[in-house]
Amino acid sequence: MEAAITGGPNCGKTSLVNALAAMGYQVVPESAELAIKDMSAEGVWNPQKKDCLQAFQHRLFEKQLELEQRIDRNRIPIFFDRHGTVEQIAYCGFYGLRVSDSVKHYVANRKFDRVYLLERVPKWENNGIRYEDYETGRKIHAAIAQAYEEQGHQVVKVPLFKSAKNLNEKEAIQQAIAARAEFILKDLGVLGGYEHAAGFAAIPV
Numbered sequence: 001m002e003a004a005i006t007g008g009p010n011c012g013k014t015s016l017v018n019a020l021a022a023m024g025y026q027v028v029p030e031s032a033e034l035a036i037k038d039m040s041a042e043g044v045w046n047p048q049k050k051d052c053l054q055a056f057q058h059r060l061f062e063k064q065l066e067l068e069q070r071i072d073r074n075r076i077p078i079f080f081d082r083h084g085t086v087e088q089i090a091y092c093g094f095y096g097l098r099v100s101d102s103v104k105h106y107v108a109n110r111k112f113d114r115v116y117l118l119e120r121v122p123k124w125e126n127n128g129i130r131y132e133d134y135e136t137g138r139k140i141h142a143a144i145a146q147a148y149e150e151q152g153h154q155v156v157k158v159p160l161f162k163s164a165k166n167l168n169e170k171e172a173i174q175q176a177i178a179a180r181a182e183f184i185l186k187d188l189g190v191l192g193g194y195e196h197a198a199g200f201a202a203i204p205v
Contacts, residue, residue, distance in 0.1 A: 008141025011118040031084035090147035
């Protein structure tokens, strides 16, 4: 059983995936973020240049394949912090970039049991890697949802959950993340079924 957790920038994806990992589930980190870190370390990352964004598509695909090879598919469910290949189609369409035939072929044969689309967080935060502004993020969010649906995936929308008013900001955020995790685990029918996940966390990168 494999599920992708997705949405545009500033949806709380990574926080949710980290919470699932802390609960013992096997999770796969975001390939795009890892590829950006690699290119930044090499001094070649410049999202303002279209040729850089095009080169990034190849890096992202390679990183996604590398991550996939490290998964233990006998330990389920598996949660993905987005999935580089399907979302490549959304981003390439949005920025007018070319999608390689390899990516198209891979996407056509790569299906998830569920795709969870997280409602966007109203408060915009820059994580040091994110380069889109709020409005661009909103449009990308819609493009990602459309890309998964066009590829035949079942997309389940995960709302923002309100927290008790007497909590401080940190407690409220933790409660909201826990509510999202519970929503997803109930939908998958594995809430409380940690016997297949014990001892697991994020796969090494």
